[in-house]
Amino acid sequence: MPNPKRRHSKARSAKRRTHYKAVSPSVSTCSNCGEIKLQHRACPNCGAYKGRTMFVPKSA
Numbered sequence: 784m785p786n787p788k789r790r791h792s793k794a795r796s797a798k799r800r801t802h803y804k805a806v807s808p809s810v811s812t813c814s815n816c817g818e819i820k821l822q823h824r825a826c827p828n829c830g831a832y833k834g835r836t837m838f839v840p841k842s843a
């Protein structure tokens with residue numbers, strides 16, 4: 784099996800990883816209760832998704 788002859792320096796690895804960026808999650812508001820929720824996920828506040836109730840949230 785071919786192997787690398789020398790290890791990369793920390794700077795070389797760091798330069799490659801400059802392209803790795805954290806992305807902020809896309810959020811939207813719930814059409815049922817108006818709370819902020821993640822897109823394509825059921826609302827954590829009321830459990831609604833696509834006009835239907837997916838689960839009944841635990842009352843605080």
Ligand SMILES: [Zn+2]
Nearest residue numbers: 813816826829
């Ligand atoms: Zn909701």
